[in-house]
Amino acid sequence: MNIPKSHPRYKSLLNREKIVEALDRGILAKAGLIAHGRGETFDYLIGEKTTDIALRAIKTASAMLVLAENPVISVNGNTVALAREEIVKLAEELNGKIEVNLFYRSEERLRRIKEFFEEDPVIREKIRKGKIKILGVEDANKQIPNLESARGKVSQEGIYSADVVLVPLEDGDRTEALVKMGKKVISIDLNPLSRTAQRSTVTIVDELTRCLPLLRKYVKEYKNLGREELQRIVEEFDNRKNLKDMLDHIYNRLRNLQFN
Numbered sequence: 001m002n003i004p005k006s007h008p009r010y011k012s013l014l015n016r017e018k019i020v021e022a023l024d025r026g027i028l029a030k031a032g033l034i035a036h037g038r039g040e041t042f043d044y045l046i047g048e049k050t051t052d053i054a055l056r057a058i059k060t061a062s063a064m065l066v067l068a069e070n071p072v073i074s075v076n077g078n079t080v081a082l083a084r085e086e087i088v089k090l091a092e093e094l095n096g097k098i099e100v101n102l103f104y105r106s107e108e109r110l111r112r113i114k115e116f117f118e119e120d121p122v123i124r125e126k127i128r129k130g131k132i133k134i135l136g137v138e139d140a141n142k143q144i145p146n147l148e149s150a151r152g153k154v155s156q157e158g159i160y161s162a163d164v165v166l167v168p169l170e171d172g173d174r175t176e177a178l179v180k181m182g183k184k185v186i187s188i189d190l191n192p193l194s195r196t197a198q199r200s201t202v203t204i205v206d207e208l209t210r211c212l213p214l215l216r217k218y219v220k221e222y223k224n225l226g227r228e229e230l231q232r233i234v235e236e237f238d239n240r241k242n243l244k245d246m247l248d249h250i251y252n253r254l255r256n257l258q259f260n
Contacts (some may be wrong), residue, residue, distance in 0.1 A: 012040065012048070015082055015209065022081030026112045029104035030080045035169065042190040043207050045250045050214065053203045053245045054206040061166070061186040061202045062218035062238040063230040065094060068184075070166035072097045072135075079115050079168045079208065085213040088123050090166075091132055093219045099136040099158035103171055105150035110137045133157075141172070147177040168208050175199045188212075203239055205246045 003013045019036050022028040050058075056143040065071050071094045073087055078085070080100075080201050083124055091098050100113050114137045118124045126132040135158035144152040146189040153173045154160045172195025179199055187200040188211050197203040204211055222230060 018081050021098050028077035039190040050206050050210050057202055057204040057242055058214050059218050062222050062234040064164055065219055066222045067230050070162050071164045072099050072158045072162040074101045076100050076102055083209050083212050089214045096132045097158055098134055099155055101136055101151055152234045172196045178234045192243045
């Protein structure tokens with residue numbers, strides 16, 4: 001589809017096309033289309049921009065990732081379809097670990113997602129040099145306790161041993177299970193009412209492709225801060241207040257919305 005850049009919702013329509021293409025290529029499960037549409041609905045309510053509330057969570061998440069000893073970025077079909085390059089750039093700023101973890105898990109989808117990373121020559125070279133690791137495909141040899149779904153299969157080197165897990169576009173069961181394991185979970189979720197949002201250590205209520213460049217920016221910046229300053233940023237954050245503030249933002253925005 002040839003979308004003119006002058007279209008007021010150019011970026012959103014471009015993301016839709018990426019999602020449809022990912023479905024056609026076998027990267028995305030059909031249910032991923034529903035998940036994307038649900039996210040768009042909440043983005044309308046938020047105002048289709050990164051709020052100050054989301055930015056506060058992004059800064060906290062960045063500090064948490066810099067402090068982490070073994071941070072891992074967990075990805076599914078939607079995440080890879082929308083933000084493959086940004087995920088790789090963020091991983092480079094950390095320890096390079098990206099783990100594929102799917103609810104609708106099949107060996108074919110795992111293979112196709114890994115191939116999607118590798119088909120980009122720049123990313124392929126980073127993988128060859130060991131700067132980036134794609135985990136969870138051949139090495140999902142551990143099971144998250146008390147999680148019966150396919151998402152419980154994880155890599156020992158990745159999610160299983162991680163202290164901080166970034167989970168864009170997550171489902172609530174795994175978030176809850178990871179927190180019970182003692183891990184800090186950072187979620188990127190446009191729905192502040194979801195179980196994922198409610199159970200995460202830090203919830204960034206923002207659209208994925210808006211959020212990731214900001215997350216990378218602050219990770220780079222915060223590498224220059226001392227541990228005490230980073231810990232202060234993390235300790236001052238209250239996720240429940242963060243979610244309440246976002247719900248208040250949505251309420252106030254809808255109450256004051258006017259149509260010309």
